[in-house]
Amino acid sequence: MSLKLITGNVWKYGDNINTDVIFPGKYTYTVSDPLQMPQHALEDLDPDFARQVKPGDIIVAGRNWGCGSSREQAVTCLKQSGVAAILAVSFARIYYRNCLNAALPALVSVDAVRRLNQGDAVEIDLEAGSLKYPGGELAFSPIPDSVRMIFDAGGLIEYTRRRLSSTAE
Amino acid sequence: MGMTFAEKALARAAGHKSSRAGEIVIAQPDVALSHDNSAAIIGLFREMGGTRLFDPERNVIVLDHATPAPTTLHAENHRQIREFVAEQDIDHFYDVGRGICHQVLVEEGLALPGELVLGADSHTPHAGTMGAFGAGIGRSEMASVWALGELWLRVPESIKIELHGELKPGVTSKDIALYVVGKLGADGALYQSVEWHGEALAALSVGQRSTLPNMMAEAGAKNSYVVPDEMTLGYLSGRARRPFEPLLPDTDCGYAQILSIEAGSIEPMIACPHTVDNVKPLSELVGTRIQQAFLGTCTNGRLEDLAAAAEVLQGHKLPAGVRMIVIPASSEVYLQALQTGLLEVFVQAGAMVESPGCGPCMGNHMGVPGVGEVTISSANRNFRGRMGTKESEIYLASPQVVAASALAGEISDPGEFLR
Numbered sequence: 001m002s003l004k005l006i007t008g009n010v011w012k013y014g015d016n017i018n019t020d021v022i023f024p025g026k027y028t029y030t031v032s033d034p035l036q037m038p039q040h041a042l043e044d045l046d047p048d049f050a051r052q053v054k055p056g057d058i059i060v061a062g063r064n065w066g067c068g069s070s071r072e073q074a075v076t077c078l079k080q081s082g083v084a085a086i087l088a089v090s091f092a093r094i095y096y097r098n099c100l101n102a103a104l105p106a107l108v109s110v111d112a113v114r115r116l117n118q119g120d121a122v123e124i125d126l127e128a129g130s131l132k133y134p135g136g137e138l139a140f141s142p143i144p145d146s147v148r149m150i151f152d153a154g155g156l157i158e159y160t161r162r163r164l165s166s167t168a169e
Numbered sequence: 170m171g172m173t174f175a176e177k178a179l180a181r182a183a184g185h186k187s188s189r190a191g192e193i194v195i196a197q198p199d200v201a202l203s204h205d206n207s208a209a210i211i212g213l214f215r216e217m218g219g220t221r222l223f224d225p226e227r228n229v230i231v232l233d234h235a236t237p238a239p240t241t242l243h244a245e246n247h248r249q250i251r252e253f254v255a256e257q258d259i260d261h262f263y264d265v266g267r268g269i270c271h272q273v274l275v276e277e278g279l280a281l282p283g284e285l286v287l288g289a290d291s292h293t294p295h296a297g298t299m300g301a302f303g304a305g306i307g308r309s310e311m312a313s314v315w316a317l318g319e320l321w322l323r324v325p326e327s328i329k330i331e332l333h334g335e336l337k338p339g340v341t342s343k344d345i346a347l348y349v350v351g352k353l354g355a356d357g358a359l360y361q362s363v364e365w366h367g368e369a370l371a372a373l374s375v376g377q378r379s380t381l382p383n384m385m386a387e388a389g390a391k392n393s394y395v396v397p398d399e400m401t402l403g404y405l406s407g408r409a410r411r412p413f414e415p416l417l418p419d420t421d422c423g424y425a426q427i428l429s430i431e432a433g434s435i436e437p438m439i440a441c442p443h444t445v446d447n448v449k450p451l452s453e454l455v456g457t458r459i460q461q462a463f464l465g466t467c468t469n470g471r472l473e474d475l476a477a478a479a480e481v482l483q484g485h486k487l488p489a490g491v492r493m494i495v496i497p498a499s500s501e502v503y504l505q506a507l508q509t510g511l512l513e514v515f516v517q518a519g520a521m522v523e524s525p526g527c528g529p530c531m532g533n534h535m536g537v538p539g540v541g542e543v544t545i546s547s548a549n550r551n552f553r554g555r556m557g558t559k560e561s562e563i564y565l566a567s568p569q570v571v572a573a574s575a576l577a578g579e580i581s582d583p584g585e586f587l588r
Binding site for chain 2: 015016018020021024025026028029030032043044063064067068069070072075090092093094097098101102146147155156157159160161163164165
């Protein structure tokens with residue numbers, strides 16, 4: 001997969017945002033169609049988000065984004081909403097893995113949450129590990145090489161499909 | 170330098186002699202645990218082109234999240250899973266009513282010292298109760314594990330917690346867990362392995378110990394481990410499904426952090442809305458009004474927990490305006506509570522006893538709060554909206570504090586009812 005530029009606007013949140021407010025637990029067995037998930041995205045955190053998010057927008061957050069449950073819908077609902085990347089000071093570990101597996105860039109940046117503001121127009125170059133914003137430019141850690149093949153395959157489903165078909169041949 | 174438990178366990182699972190924190194290994198899990206989310210995992214498995222499980226003997230499926238099914242949607246979810254279980258010859262399948270997956274894994278002798286348990290649930294560190302390496306993963310990853318039998322894992326750094334001395338009367342492992350989560354913070358153990366050591370552990374039963382690794386997920390831990398001892402081995406005797414080899418950390422291994430805690434200095438603790446690390450001593454919260462009390466979950470739904478609550482409730486009645494829901498963590502716990510008369514105490518006190526499972530913990534059914542209501546719960550999470558509506562509050566506490574608060578209609582010290 002070629003790594004394209006991401007352009008969009010910033011949705012900014014704080015520390016320790018948990019999966020219950022990203023995608024409420026009560027929907028985990030009643031909303032199973034990925035296309036239905038965006039309407040509940042960040043439902044208990046920011047009711048404006050689901051109504052106003054646009055493809056290419058990014059989320060910028062503080063520490064431990066996505067803590068709590070292992071529910072993958074907390075990534076799927078954002079990906080399906082058009083969110084193109086999440087930059088956080090740190091990610092909860094299962095959430096980080098779920099992002100990688102969905103090929104949604106989860107980028108570690110200590111500076112992003114300090115320097116960017118809600119609504120800022122940004123341009124991200126994943127390959128270069130850089131982000132341009134109205135006030136300047138900042139760098140972030142690229143996706144680690146050791147797990148990059150999953151991201152490059154377009155996610156874990158495709159990655160596993162390729163592995164399975166190569167062993168079958 | 171020697172190896173931590175995590176370094177040994179992931180080296181073993183990857184087929185290596187050794188491993189170091191920070192290294193990425195390809196590990197083969199001994200157990201792949203999933204629950205009601207198995208239906209979604211089946212869909213992903215098929216999407217990946219999966220036809221046969223890598224090794225059905227490693228699969229454990231326990232239906233627990235919404236059991237018995239509250240709606241047709243949930244029932245259909247369960248039905249799809251049963252069909253898949255039959256198709257793939259999965260032996261370790263536990264249908265609705267058996268209990269919560271983490272507790273069932275321990276009771277069935279499937280969480281074994283030294284082994285790697287991967288679970289599609291964030292509380293999989295619970296398996297560390299038996300000295301296993303338990304880590305939560307996502308649904309797609311579980312589908313990939315079903316297909317390939319392996320997964321990449323980063324070997325975590327380790328935090329050692331030394332628990333010295335002995336607990337004061339009325340203080341439980343739940344209070345220790347809340348104290349530690351409060352001290353570390355919600356990301357204080359992020360990506361790390363939390364090892365539990367010290368003589369205060371020896372005084373705790375297997376059931377009481379379970380609360381410790383279970384709750385380390387709330388500090389961001391990858392896994393958590395209780396050093397296996399005679400009690401662990403005694404519990405496993407007659408239960409363990411396979412031969413196993415306990416792994417102990419080397420005395421000269423490297424820790425990122427060592428926390429030394431004097432058990433006698435810990436008081437009853439409560440996690441306040443809306444985060445688990447918002448922990449305060451019980452004494453500061455006495456008098457907070459509650460409408461609902463929930464005793465159960467993988468955190469505190471075992472026999473010891475029910476017995477401690479029943480001791481408080483014995484001979485008392487819930488006041489008007491307070492409801493209490495009791496859900497044993499498993500059918501084994503349910504039966505023991507029935508045989509020892511605990512269930513009678515609950516019903517006599519005016520509480521409801523429901524069938525084993527997760528119940529209202531994540532807002533599915535069996536006692537979700539109303540708008541503006543306050544719940545005191547023995548569970549592990551109190552996030553906004555967790556139990557169904559964001560317009561409600563959840564306080565987390567030990568079983569005896571939950572029981573005492575139910576009797577008073579406000580957060581209370583169990584001592585008030587034990588005299």
